[in-house]
Amino acid sequence: MRIPALLSSLAVIAVLGQGCVSNKKFSQLQTSYNELENRNRDLDGKYQASQRELSGANTRVKSLEEQIAAQRTGLAALQAALDKCLNSTSQGNVNISKLVDEINASNKYIQHLVNTKNKSDSLNLVLTNNLTRSLSREEMRDVDVQVLKGVVYISLSDKMLYKSGSYEISPTAGATLSKIAKIIMDYKDYDVLIEGNTDNVPISQTNIRNNWDLSALRGSSVVQALQNTYGVDPKRLTAGGRGEYNPIASNADDAGKTRNRRTQIIITPKLDQFMELIDKAPESAEEKK
Structure with missing residues (x-):
């Protein structure tokens, strides 16, 4: 990318120009430099997120x-056995019929797996695109959307969702939550887990024992907002908290602690869909006996 080179050029111009330009001009150049540096940092973050999703x-x-x-x-092995039966004695007629059935079942299951993979990929892509398109540029600064192993993760920063040190939903979070709720309601075949996470700084409030409590209460607050305010079916919702024990960055500095203080909305296909996929696996000749 050419942004780093442009930043360097502006920095050199700014230094060389201190003796021959006014303070106002130098201040303008410094502001431009800072804006480009911030833009480069944002672009780099989006690139890293895309790499993780890929x-x-x-x-x-x-x-x-x-x-x-x-x-x-397995299909190739069945086909080989069928070929052997065709060259054997006349008693192979019954075995041939069984092998043909198994080959047909295997072919159908292979196609079922392919179709399931394509459907899952397509649904997750559409869901993610619909969500990111519905959020404004300002909202996307506090929202991170990723798809990992067939699961959609929506990570929300605590500064956007809650009052400081509290589990009460902030009034400013309403617009963002309403858009996420609409997407959740559009995809009725998905379950939703709301998971609170904190940094490792102990909580110091009399009504909250520790970070486990805080994270679970925050997850529960979002669940109840989705149910009571935005009409999401509570049967699809699960509230949870992982305290400080699921960090995504180091707690050694403020930037890492800020990333760790988050609430994740995890959207997954329902478990019975996976069980249905297992049930449709073809039986072997031995299993049918």
């Missing part, structure tokens, strides 16, 4: 491809 998608694709490859290997 890595998660590649892992999911690899897992499904391995399942498909395993099914195709």
